[in-house]
Amino acid sequence: xxxxxxxxxxxxxxxxxxxxxxxxxxxxxxxxxxxxxxxxxxxxxxxxxxxxxxxxxxxxxxxxxxxxxxxx
Numbered sequence: 001x002x003x004x005x006x007x008x009x010x011x012x013x014x015x016x017x018x019x020x021x022x023x024x025x026x027x028x029x030x031x032x033x034x035x036x037x038x039x040x041x042x043x044x045x046x047x048x049x050x051x052x053x054x055x056x057x058x059x060x061x062x063x064x065x066x067x068x069x070x071x072x
Contacts, residue, residue, distance in 0.1 A: 004067035011060040018053040022046070 042050050 002067065002070060004063050004070060007063040008060060008067060011056055011063060015053065015056045015060055018049060018056060022049055022053070
């Protein structure tokens with residue numbers, strides 16, 4: 001296994017965890033057309049977790065692309 005595989009596995013686990021711990025701004029009913037806040041502002045730890053999730057998703061995607069390129 002190459003380093004890219006380890007990075008992919010680690011980032012996928014971290015990404016899953018980060019997505020699961022994020023608070024939901026609207027319920028399922030609001031997503032289907034019910035009442036709910038349209039504009040929400042992320043603040044504090046919610047904003048930090050959101051930003052770390054984006055960075056982790058980028059690391060995951062880049063590691064996948066690099067692992068495919070290196071195999072060729």
